[in-house]
Amino acid sequence: MLRVLVTRPEPGASRTAQRLQDIGFRSVLLPLTETVALPVDAKLLPGDAIAVAVTSTNAVRHAPKGIIARLAGLPCYAVGKRTADAAREAGFSSVSEGPGNAEALADSLAGDFSGNAIVYLCGRVRFPVFEQELKTAGVQVHAAETYDTLAVGYSDEAILKRLSGQPADVVLLYSAKAAAAMRALAGRPALQKLFEKARFFVLSERIAATLDDTAGERIRVAAQPDEEALLALLRARL
Template sequence: MGEARRVLVTRPEPGASHTARRLEEMGFAPVVLPLSETVPVVAEIAPGRYDAVAITSVNAIRHAEPGLIGSLIHLPAYAVGEKTANAARSAGFADVTAGRGDGEALALALSGALRHGAHVLYLAGRVRRPDFEAKAVAGGLEITVCETYDTADIDYRDLRGRLGDAQIDVALIYSVFAAKALIELAKRPEISDIWEKAWVLCLSPRILESLPERWQARALVSERPDEQALFKLLASL
Protein backbone atom coordinates (compact mmCIF):
# COMPACT_ATOMS: atom_id res chain seq x y z
CA MET A 1 0.00 0.00 0.00
CA GLY A 2 1.38 3.43 -0.97
CA GLU A 3 1.52 6.53 1.14
CA ALA A 4 -1.76 8.22 1.98
CA ARG A 5 -2.66 11.12 -0.29
CA ARG A 6 -2.17 14.50 1.37
CA VAL A 7 -5.31 16.64 1.42
CA LEU A 8 -5.18 20.35 2.21
CA VAL A 9 -8.07 21.45 4.45
CA THR A 10 -8.71 25.19 4.09
CA ARG A 11 -11.93 25.74 6.06
CA PRO A 12 -11.91 27.71 9.33
CA GLU A 13 -11.70 26.10 12.75
CA PRO A 14 -13.36 24.36 14.48
CA GLY A 15 -14.63 22.76 11.28
CA ALA A 16 -11.12 22.17 9.91
CA SER A 17 -10.18 19.77 12.71
CA HIS A 18 -13.47 17.91 12.33
CA THR A 19 -12.82 17.54 8.59
CA ALA A 20 -9.27 16.33 9.29
CA ARG A 21 -10.55 13.56 11.56
CA ARG A 22 -12.99 12.39 8.89
CA LEU A 23 -10.25 12.38 6.26
CA GLU A 24 -8.02 10.26 8.48
CA GLU A 25 -10.87 7.77 8.87
CA MET A 26 -11.10 7.64 5.07
CA GLY A 27 -7.39 6.85 4.76
CA PHE A 28 -6.12 10.29 3.70
CA ALA A 29 -3.39 12.41 5.30
CA PRO A 30 -4.97 15.78 6.13
CA VAL A 31 -2.92 18.98 6.14
CA VAL A 32 -4.84 21.58 8.11
CA LEU A 33 -4.36 25.14 6.86
CA PRO A 34 -7.39 27.33 7.65
CA LEU A 35 -7.31 30.27 5.25
CA SER A 36 -9.66 32.40 7.30
CA GLU A 37 -11.08 32.69 10.77
CA THR A 38 -14.46 33.82 11.96
CA VAL A 39 -14.53 36.38 14.75
CA PRO A 40 -17.48 37.76 16.72
CA VAL A 41 -18.61 41.35 16.30
CA VAL A 42 -20.82 43.47 18.51
CA ALA A 43 -24.31 42.81 17.20
CA GLU A 44 -27.50 44.72 17.89
CA ILE A 45 -31.01 43.95 16.74
CA ALA A 46 -32.70 46.88 15.03
CA PRO A 47 -35.99 47.81 16.72
CA GLY A 48 -39.07 46.34 15.11
CA ARG A 49 -41.51 43.47 15.10
CA TYR A 50 -40.14 40.34 13.47
CA ASP A 51 -42.06 37.39 12.09
CA ALA A 52 -39.17 34.95 11.65
CA VAL A 53 -35.40 34.50 11.80
CA ALA A 54 -33.26 33.39 8.84
CA ILE A 55 -29.83 31.80 9.30
CA THR A 56 -27.44 30.85 6.50
CA SER A 57 -24.38 29.88 8.58
CA VAL A 58 -23.63 27.98 11.76
CA ASN A 59 -21.21 30.80 12.58
CA ALA A 60 -24.09 33.27 12.85
CA ILE A 61 -25.36 31.22 15.81
CA ARG A 62 -21.94 30.34 17.24
CA HIS A 63 -20.78 33.95 17.49
CA ALA A 64 -24.03 35.56 18.61
CA GLU A 65 -24.35 36.68 22.22
CA PRO A 66 -26.58 34.35 24.28
CA GLY A 67 -28.78 37.28 25.22
CA LEU A 68 -29.35 38.15 21.57
CA ILE A 69 -30.34 34.57 20.75
CA GLY A 70 -32.51 34.41 23.86
CA SER A 71 -34.54 37.38 22.63
CA LEU A 72 -35.31 35.56 19.37
CA ILE A 73 -36.01 31.93 20.26
CA HIS A 74 -39.77 32.50 20.43
CA LEU A 75 -39.72 33.12 16.66
CA PRO A 76 -39.73 30.45 13.94
CA ALA A 77 -36.23 29.97 12.51
CA TYR A 78 -35.43 29.07 8.92
CA ALA A 79 -31.95 27.60 8.41
CA VAL A 80 -30.08 27.08 5.15
CA GLY A 81 -29.43 23.39 5.84
CA GLU A 82 -29.66 20.65 8.45
CA LYS A 83 -26.33 21.46 10.11
CA THR A 84 -27.35 25.08 10.64
CA ALA A 85 -30.79 23.95 11.77
CA ASN A 86 -29.24 21.70 14.42
CA ALA A 87 -27.14 24.63 15.67
CA ALA A 88 -30.30 26.73 15.95
CA ARG A 89 -32.07 24.00 17.91
CA SER A 90 -29.09 23.63 20.24
CA ALA A 91 -29.16 27.40 20.83
CA GLY A 92 -32.78 27.19 21.99
CA PHE A 93 -34.98 27.69 18.92
CA ALA A 94 -37.94 25.32 19.11
CA ASP A 95 -39.54 25.90 15.70
CA VAL A 96 -36.79 25.31 13.13
CA THR A 97 -37.13 24.54 9.42
CA ALA A 98 -34.10 23.25 7.50
CA GLY A 99 -33.58 24.23 3.87
CA ARG A 100 -31.88 22.40 1.01
CA GLY A 101 -28.43 23.93 1.47
CA ASP A 102 -28.35 27.20 -0.47
CA GLY A 103 -29.47 30.76 0.17
CA GLU A 104 -31.77 31.16 -2.81
CA ALA A 105 -33.71 28.01 -1.92
CA LEU A 106 -34.05 29.27 1.64
CA ALA A 107 -35.44 32.59 0.40
CA LEU A 108 -38.00 30.77 -1.74
CA ALA A 109 -39.03 28.63 1.24
CA LEU A 110 -39.50 31.72 3.40
CA SER A 111 -41.52 33.49 0.72
CA GLY A 112 -43.79 30.48 0.47
CA ALA A 113 -44.23 30.03 4.21
CA LEU A 114 -44.71 33.64 5.33
CA ARG A 115 -47.23 36.31 4.40
CA HIS A 116 -46.31 38.96 1.86
CA GLY A 117 -44.47 41.79 3.63
CA ALA A 118 -43.40 39.64 6.59
CA HIS A 119 -40.42 41.03 8.49
CA VAL A 120 -37.47 38.62 8.75
CA LEU A 121 -34.37 39.11 10.89
CA TYR A 122 -31.37 37.68 9.06
CA LEU A 123 -28.48 36.53 11.29
CA ALA A 124 -25.39 36.71 9.09
CA GLY A 125 -21.71 37.50 8.71
CA ARG A 126 -20.26 40.70 7.34
CA VAL A 127 -18.74 38.76 4.43
CA ARG A 128 -21.62 37.07 2.63
CA ARG A 129 -23.18 36.51 -0.75
CA PRO A 130 -26.15 38.71 -1.70
CA ASP A 131 -28.27 35.84 -3.08
CA PHE A 132 -30.48 35.22 -0.06
CA GLU A 133 -31.32 38.87 0.61
CA ALA A 134 -31.99 39.67 -3.04
CA LYS A 135 -34.24 36.65 -3.55
CA ALA A 136 -36.13 37.21 -0.29
CA VAL A 137 -36.83 40.87 -1.08
CA ALA A 138 -37.92 39.91 -4.60
CA GLY A 139 -40.29 37.41 -2.97
CA GLY A 140 -42.04 40.15 -1.02
CA LEU A 141 -40.28 39.91 2.34
CA GLU A 142 -38.76 42.68 4.43
CA ILE A 143 -35.23 41.73 5.49
CA THR A 144 -33.26 43.28 8.35
CA VAL A 145 -29.69 42.05 8.77
CA CYS A 146 -28.03 41.45 12.13
CA GLU A 147 -24.31 40.77 11.62
CA THR A 148 -22.88 38.59 14.38
CA TYR A 149 -19.43 37.74 12.97
CA ASP A 150 -16.77 38.72 10.49
CA THR A 151 -14.27 36.76 8.37
CA ALA A 152 -10.57 37.60 8.64
CA ASP A 153 -7.41 36.45 6.87
CA ILE A 154 -4.79 34.36 8.63
CA ASP A 155 -1.16 35.31 8.02
CA TYR A 156 1.15 32.29 7.79
CA ARG A 157 4.79 33.34 8.09
CA ASP A 158 6.32 29.83 8.19
CA LEU A 159 4.16 28.39 5.43
CA ARG A 160 6.60 25.66 4.40
CA GLY A 161 6.92 24.54 7.99
CA ARG A 162 3.15 24.32 8.22
CA LEU A 163 2.74 22.33 5.00
CA GLY A 164 5.80 20.09 5.19
CA ASP A 165 7.95 18.88 2.31
CA ALA A 166 5.72 16.26 0.69
CA GLN A 167 3.50 16.96 -2.30
CA ILE A 168 -0.02 18.27 -1.68
CA ASP A 169 -2.28 15.99 -3.72
CA VAL A 170 -5.68 17.64 -3.24
CA ALA A 171 -7.00 20.92 -1.82
CA LEU A 172 -10.55 21.25 -0.50
CA ILE A 173 -11.95 24.76 -1.04
CA TYR A 174 -15.13 25.82 0.76
CA SER A 175 -15.55 29.48 -0.23
CA VAL A 176 -14.50 32.14 -2.72
CA PHE A 177 -12.79 33.92 0.19
CA ALA A 178 -10.60 30.85 0.79
CA ALA A 179 -9.95 30.41 -2.94
CA LYS A 180 -8.62 33.96 -3.23
CA ALA A 181 -6.43 33.47 -0.15
CA LEU A 182 -5.01 30.22 -1.56
CA ILE A 183 -4.27 31.89 -4.90
CA GLU A 184 -2.15 34.46 -3.07
CA LEU A 185 -0.37 31.84 -0.94
CA ALA A 186 0.43 29.73 -4.00
CA LYS A 187 2.46 32.64 -5.40
CA ARG A 188 5.00 32.21 -2.62
CA PRO A 189 8.08 30.46 -4.05
CA GLU A 190 8.73 28.31 -0.99
CA ILE A 191 5.69 26.10 -1.72
CA SER A 192 5.60 26.01 -5.53
CA ASP A 193 7.23 22.57 -5.70
CA ILE A 194 4.67 20.90 -3.41
CA TRP A 195 1.57 22.61 -4.78
CA GLU A 196 1.79 22.70 -8.57
CA LYS A 197 0.31 19.21 -9.18
CA ALA A 198 -2.57 19.40 -6.70
CA TRP A 199 -6.20 18.82 -7.62
CA VAL A 200 -8.60 21.51 -6.38
CA LEU A 201 -12.04 20.36 -5.22
CA CYS A 202 -14.62 23.14 -4.93
CA LEU A 203 -17.85 23.27 -2.97
CA SER A 204 -19.63 25.32 -5.67
CA PRO A 205 -19.32 26.41 -9.31
CA ARG A 206 -18.78 29.98 -8.12
CA ILE A 207 -15.58 28.90 -6.36
CA LEU A 208 -14.28 27.19 -9.49
CA GLU A 209 -15.01 30.31 -11.54
CA SER A 210 -12.86 32.37 -9.15
CA LEU A 211 -9.79 30.20 -9.83
CA PRO A 212 -7.08 31.07 -12.36
CA GLU A 213 -7.54 29.38 -15.72
CA ARG A 214 -4.44 27.23 -15.23
CA TRP A 215 -5.94 25.80 -12.02
CA GLN A 216 -9.33 25.07 -13.54
CA ALA A 217 -7.87 22.25 -15.63
CA ARG A 218 -7.29 20.37 -12.35
CA ALA A 219 -10.40 21.59 -10.52
CA LEU A 220 -13.72 19.82 -9.92
CA VAL A 221 -17.02 20.85 -8.29
CA SER A 222 -19.02 18.69 -5.88
CA GLU A 223 -22.54 17.76 -6.98
CA ARG A 224 -24.03 19.46 -3.90
CA PRO A 225 -22.73 22.34 -1.74
CA ASP A 226 -21.99 20.17 1.30
CA GLU A 227 -18.95 18.38 2.67
CA GLN A 228 -20.32 14.88 2.18
CA ALA A 229 -20.56 15.54 -1.56
CA LEU A 230 -17.03 16.96 -1.48
CA PHE A 231 -15.78 13.75 0.19
CA LYS A 232 -17.56 11.67 -2.45
CA LEU A 233 -15.75 13.63 -5.15
CA LEU A 234 -12.44 13.16 -3.33
CA ALA A 235 -12.96 9.41 -3.10
CA SER A 236 -13.55 9.25 -6.86
CA LEU A 237 -10.12 10.64 -7.77
Protein backbone atom coordinates (compact mmCIF):
# COMPACT_ATOMS: atom_id res chain seq x y z
CA MET A 1 0.00 0.00 0.00
CA LEU A 2 1.44 3.37 -1.03
CA ARG A 3 2.34 5.78 1.78
CA VAL A 4 1.02 9.30 1.14
CA LEU A 5 2.36 12.15 3.24
CA VAL A 6 -0.29 14.78 4.04
CA THR A 7 1.31 18.16 4.71
CA ARG A 8 -1.70 20.49 4.95
CA PRO A 9 -2.61 22.04 8.32
CA GLU A 10 -5.25 20.67 10.65
CA PRO A 11 -8.18 20.21 10.71
CA GLY A 12 -7.96 19.60 6.96
CA ALA A 13 -5.04 17.16 7.31
CA SER A 14 -7.08 14.57 9.22
CA ARG A 15 -9.97 14.93 6.80
CA THR A 16 -7.65 14.32 3.84
CA ALA A 17 -6.03 11.36 5.61
CA GLN A 18 -9.42 9.71 5.99
CA ARG A 19 -10.26 10.29 2.33
CA LEU A 20 -6.96 8.69 1.32
CA GLN A 21 -7.61 5.65 3.46
CA ASP A 22 -11.09 5.32 1.97
CA ILE A 23 -9.65 5.06 -1.55
CA GLY A 24 -6.90 2.62 -0.65
CA PHE A 25 -3.83 4.63 0.34
CA ARG A 26 -1.94 4.65 3.63
CA SER A 27 -1.79 8.22 4.95
CA VAL A 28 0.89 9.75 7.15
CA LEU A 29 0.19 13.12 8.77
CA LEU A 30 2.94 15.73 8.71
CA PRO A 31 1.40 19.24 8.72
CA LEU A 32 4.09 21.67 7.54
CA THR A 33 2.03 24.78 8.26
CA GLU A 34 -0.53 25.89 10.82
CA THR A 35 -3.15 28.62 10.74
CA VAL A 36 -3.55 31.06 13.62
CA ALA A 37 -6.30 33.61 14.15
CA LEU A 38 -5.54 37.34 13.90
CA PRO A 39 -7.41 40.10 15.72
CA VAL A 40 -9.67 42.18 13.49
CA ASP A 41 -10.90 45.62 14.53
CA ALA A 42 -14.57 45.94 13.56
CA LYS A 43 -14.18 49.72 13.60
CA LEU A 44 -11.94 49.50 10.54
CA LEU A 45 -14.60 47.81 8.42
CA PRO A 46 -16.15 50.20 5.91
CA GLY A 47 -19.68 51.27 6.66
CA ASP A 48 -20.59 51.48 2.99
CA ALA A 49 -19.63 47.89 2.02
CA ILE A 50 -22.39 46.17 0.07
CA ALA A 51 -20.96 42.63 -0.12
CA VAL A 52 -18.39 40.21 1.31
CA ALA A 53 -15.95 38.06 -0.67
CA VAL A 54 -14.19 34.95 0.65
CA THR A 55 -11.60 32.80 -1.11
CA SER A 56 -10.57 30.61 1.84
CA THR A 57 -12.46 28.53 4.38
CA ASN A 58 -9.88 29.54 6.99
CA ALA A 59 -10.78 33.20 6.52
CA VAL A 60 -14.31 32.44 7.69
CA ARG A 61 -13.42 29.93 10.39
CA HIS A 62 -10.90 32.26 12.04
CA ALA A 63 -13.00 35.42 11.77
CA PRO A 64 -14.07 36.80 15.17
CA LYS A 65 -17.76 36.30 15.94
CA GLY A 66 -18.24 40.06 16.18
CA ILE A 67 -16.95 40.52 12.64
CA ILE A 68 -19.24 37.80 11.30
CA ALA A 69 -22.20 39.35 13.12
CA ARG A 70 -21.36 42.73 11.60
CA LEU A 71 -21.18 41.32 8.05
CA ALA A 72 -23.65 38.41 8.08
CA GLY A 73 -26.50 40.44 6.59
CA LEU A 74 -24.51 41.27 3.45
CA PRO A 75 -24.47 38.96 0.42
CA CYS A 76 -21.38 36.72 0.61
CA TYR A 77 -19.57 35.55 -2.52
CA ALA A 78 -17.48 32.43 -1.87
CA VAL A 79 -14.85 31.01 -4.18
CA GLY A 80 -16.30 27.47 -4.19
CA LYS A 81 -18.48 24.91 -2.44
CA ARG A 82 -16.43 24.28 0.71
CA THR A 83 -15.93 27.99 1.31
CA ALA A 84 -19.63 28.61 0.70
CA ASP A 85 -20.54 25.88 3.20
CA ALA A 86 -18.19 27.42 5.78
CA ALA A 87 -19.77 30.85 5.25
CA ARG A 88 -23.26 29.44 5.79
CA GLU A 89 -22.13 27.62 8.94
CA ALA A 90 -20.60 30.86 10.24
CA GLY A 91 -23.93 32.66 9.90
CA PHE A 92 -24.05 34.38 6.51
CA SER A 93 -27.65 34.35 5.34
CA SER A 94 -27.10 34.88 1.60
CA VAL A 95 -24.17 32.95 0.14
CA SER A 96 -23.30 32.51 -3.55
CA GLU A 97 -21.03 29.64 -4.56
CA GLY A 98 -18.34 30.72 -7.02
CA PRO A 99 -16.56 29.00 -9.91
CA GLY A 100 -13.79 27.42 -7.83
CA ASN A 101 -10.81 29.77 -8.18
CA ALA A 102 -10.09 33.32 -7.06
CA GLU A 103 -9.39 34.78 -10.51
CA ALA A 104 -12.70 33.58 -11.90
CA LEU A 105 -14.51 34.89 -8.83
CA ALA A 106 -12.91 38.30 -9.33
CA ASP A 107 -14.02 38.26 -12.97
CA SER A 108 -17.60 37.55 -11.94
CA LEU A 109 -17.66 40.33 -9.33
CA ALA A 110 -15.80 43.04 -11.25
CA GLY A 111 -18.69 44.30 -13.35
CA ASP A 112 -21.35 44.08 -10.65
CA PHE A 113 -19.46 46.00 -7.97
CA SER A 114 -17.52 48.66 -9.86
CA GLY A 115 -17.63 51.89 -7.87
CA ASN A 116 -18.73 50.11 -4.70
CA ALA A 117 -16.99 48.79 -1.58
CA ILE A 118 -16.72 45.15 -0.54
CA VAL A 119 -15.08 43.44 2.43
CA TYR A 120 -12.60 40.68 1.60
CA LEU A 121 -12.14 38.16 4.42
CA CYS A 122 -8.68 36.72 3.85
CA GLY A 123 -5.37 35.53 5.26
CA ARG A 124 -2.24 37.57 5.74
CA VAL A 125 -0.50 35.33 3.18
CA ARG A 126 -2.48 35.33 -0.08
CA PHE A 127 -2.24 35.78 -3.82
CA PRO A 128 -2.59 39.45 -4.88
CA VAL A 129 -4.42 38.70 -8.14
CA PHE A 130 -7.95 38.72 -6.67
CA GLU A 131 -7.62 42.18 -5.14
CA GLN A 132 -5.65 43.62 -8.05
CA GLU A 133 -8.24 42.60 -10.61
CA LEU A 134 -11.13 44.02 -8.61
CA LYS A 135 -9.33 47.28 -7.88
CA THR A 136 -8.52 47.65 -11.59
CA ALA A 137 -12.25 47.31 -12.26
CA GLY A 138 -13.00 50.12 -9.81
CA VAL A 139 -14.10 47.96 -6.87
CA GLN A 140 -13.06 49.26 -3.44
CA VAL A 141 -11.66 46.14 -1.75
CA HIS A 142 -11.19 46.31 2.04
CA ALA A 143 -9.09 43.34 3.17
CA ALA A 144 -9.88 41.99 6.65
CA GLU A 145 -7.03 39.62 7.53
CA THR A 146 -8.48 37.04 9.91
CA TYR A 147 -5.64 34.50 10.01
CA ASP A 148 -1.97 33.90 9.31
CA THR A 149 -0.17 30.81 8.03
CA LEU A 150 2.99 29.82 9.88
CA ALA A 151 5.58 27.15 9.15
CA VAL A 152 5.80 24.25 11.61
CA GLY A 153 9.30 23.24 12.67
CA TYR A 154 10.35 19.61 13.15
CA SER A 155 13.59 18.02 14.32
CA ASP A 156 15.13 15.22 12.28
CA GLU A 157 14.12 12.80 15.03
CA ALA A 158 10.48 13.95 14.89
CA ILE A 159 10.32 13.46 11.12
CA LEU A 160 11.90 10.00 11.31
CA LYS A 161 9.42 9.03 14.00
CA ARG A 162 6.41 10.30 12.02
CA LEU A 163 7.47 8.30 8.97
CA SER A 164 8.65 5.30 11.04
CA GLY A 165 12.00 5.69 9.30
CA GLN A 166 10.42 4.58 6.00
CA PRO A 167 10.50 6.58 2.73
CA ALA A 168 7.39 8.40 1.57
CA ASP A 169 5.95 7.24 -1.77
CA VAL A 170 3.89 10.39 -2.36
CA VAL A 171 3.83 13.86 -0.80
CA LEU A 172 0.75 16.10 -1.14
CA LEU A 173 1.49 19.84 -1.10
CA TYR A 174 -1.19 22.51 -0.83
CA SER A 175 0.80 25.75 -0.57
CA ALA A 176 4.07 27.37 -1.57
CA LYS A 177 4.97 27.80 2.10
CA ALA A 178 4.58 24.06 2.67
CA ALA A 179 6.61 23.37 -0.48
CA ALA A 180 9.42 25.58 0.81
CA ALA A 181 9.35 23.70 4.12
CA MET A 182 9.43 20.35 2.31
CA ARG A 183 12.34 21.48 0.16
CA ALA A 184 14.26 22.33 3.33
CA LEU A 185 13.42 18.98 4.94
CA ALA A 186 14.43 17.00 1.86
CA GLY A 187 17.79 18.77 1.90
CA ARG A 188 18.70 17.65 5.42
CA PRO A 189 21.34 14.88 5.34
CA ALA A 190 19.48 12.74 7.90
CA LEU A 191 16.24 12.91 5.91
CA GLN A 192 17.32 12.74 2.26
CA LYS A 193 16.57 9.04 1.85
CA LEU A 194 12.99 9.57 3.05
CA PHE A 195 12.18 11.83 0.11
CA GLU A 196 14.69 11.07 -2.68
CA LYS A 197 12.24 8.88 -4.63
CA ALA A 198 8.95 10.43 -3.51
CA ARG A 199 6.51 11.84 -6.05
CA PHE A 200 5.06 15.24 -5.28
CA PHE A 201 1.44 16.03 -6.10
CA VAL A 202 0.75 19.76 -5.84
CA LEU A 203 -2.16 22.16 -6.29
CA SER A 204 -0.53 24.70 -8.63
CA GLU A 205 2.41 25.59 -10.84
CA ARG A 206 3.51 28.15 -8.26
CA ILE A 207 3.88 25.38 -5.68
CA ALA A 208 5.72 23.23 -8.21
CA ALA A 209 8.13 26.07 -8.95
CA THR A 210 8.91 26.44 -5.23
CA LEU A 211 9.81 22.75 -5.06
CA ASP A 212 11.38 22.18 -8.48
CA ASP A 213 15.08 21.91 -7.63
CA THR A 214 14.23 19.25 -5.07
CA ALA A 215 11.92 17.02 -7.10
CA GLY A 216 12.26 17.85 -10.80
CA GLU A 217 10.35 15.35 -12.94
CA ARG A 218 8.71 13.75 -9.91
CA ILE A 219 6.24 16.66 -9.60
CA ARG A 220 2.63 16.41 -10.78
CA VAL A 221 0.27 19.42 -10.83
CA ALA A 222 -3.49 19.16 -10.35
CA ALA A 223 -5.73 20.35 -13.18
CA GLN A 224 -7.53 22.71 -10.77
CA PRO A 225 -6.26 24.20 -7.49
CA ASP A 226 -8.50 22.11 -5.23
CA GLU A 227 -8.33 18.82 -3.39
CA GLU A 228 -10.82 17.04 -5.63
CA ALA A 229 -8.53 17.57 -8.61
CA LEU A 230 -5.45 16.67 -6.57
CA LEU A 231 -6.90 13.32 -5.42
CA ALA A 232 -8.24 12.60 -8.91
CA LEU A 233 -4.71 13.12 -10.25
CA LEU A 234 -3.34 10.84 -7.54
CA ARG A 235 -5.78 8.04 -8.40
CA ALA A 236 -5.15 8.41 -12.14
CA ARG A 237 -1.38 8.41 -11.88
CA LEU A 238 -1.04 5.65 -9.32
